[in-house]
Amino acid sequence: MKTRVVVVTGGNRGIGREICRQLAKLDLMVVLTSRSQKDGLEAVAEFDKQELPVRYCPLDVTDPSHILKLKDFLIKEFGRCDCLVNNAGIFLDNNEGNFFNTDVATVRETMETNVCGPYLLCQALVPLMKKNNYGRIVNLSSGLGQLSEMGGGYPAYRMSKTAINVVTRVLAAELADTNILVNSMCPGWVKTRMGGSGAVRSVEQGADTAVWLATMPDGGPTGKLFRDRKEISW
Template identity: 55%
Template sequence: MNTTKKVAVVTGGNRGLGFEASRQLAKQEYQVILTSRNEMKGQAAAQKLQDEGLNVQFHHLDVTSDESSRILAQFIRQEFGKLDALVNNAGIYIDVQSNSNSIVNSQIETIEKTLETNLYGVLRVTQALIPLMKEQNYGRIVNVSSGMGQLTDMEGGSPGYRISKTALNALTRIFASELQETNILVNSVCPGWVKTDMGGAEAPRTPEQGVDTIVWLATLPPGGATGGFFRDRQLIDW
């Protein structure tokens, strides 16, 4: 299936912010590839959006796997020949479950595992897919970060998660710098505290509110911002 539509990939699309970002991008007439590491959950999520009349298809992606990232890139090349937007949304927050919530007793294994998904996962998937953007000199890369990674506001607790998001912000800056002569724009976003499995029931924001800036960054016009960290469509400190 070829398309004249813009093509977007969302990682961790089966639930939470990734699911809602897939919905909102499809509503903006993007052909969305909703990816998930779990085949059944991903298929069900894509089906739900298809039932809403949206152009969404599922493809498997585990961001911790080189092979999985390579296969996804190959699929997009064969099916569409291009990629316009990549939302690096998949993430984990395991400090609390692993009893590693204080830096004093945090287990290095927990931090390594977190980095494997939240940092290397983004690097791996971006490296695999960026050639599809470079070939057309167009792309929007949105790294879903967190205020918990802000150095200006760094507090204690959740060291694995915090470190992973600070490092993710560094990735954003490095990619944006290397791509500054191109029409590939790379930004970080904090969605705020959002009611999802990760955010919990107490969170004040709905997923729809949470993805507003994500979708805005994924659809920036030429000459739009790059190398920034945004919340509510406004630049915030690193």
């Protein structure tokens, strides 16, 4: 099979679902993953109706056994993995949350989903990418994780999004002599369950830069942070 195979986490709703749609429209074989099988299968059924190439695999990113099963699924069904979009994320801080009233349990839980999940997924799937000397990894970050713009509030989420940028930088450096490109992106403030109804961007706009990075030609940027297809500071 020559078609590129791309894994998207948290593909059942929000920005992740739109990333799946846009990538499938470009004729990539999308493996939509979600922690709720019911929600994931519903999303895949809708894509099926539009004759888009989307398959389903269950995945709670905090469960290492799910990650191993995903890897087995990719090997068995496609014999390859070309791209990973680490989209799944949680925002547990409340709006009045600050450094002193945010429980460390909230920090730990947020890190588990937003950082450790992507970390384990990269460890599991990069070896498949190396086999074909081709890979694209896109980590969904946020302006709230930019050290250059860092303010108060939302400590758990901010720390997790700074940390996912570390995953991007370290991995990009270690893969510098390969054709595996690793980048972070900020989707902007997007109307989703996480972003809320006051957000200013559509999911289409939020997904655009992730899709652009996921389909970047050889020789493209690696180890960078983007918003609206432009590099921004860490």
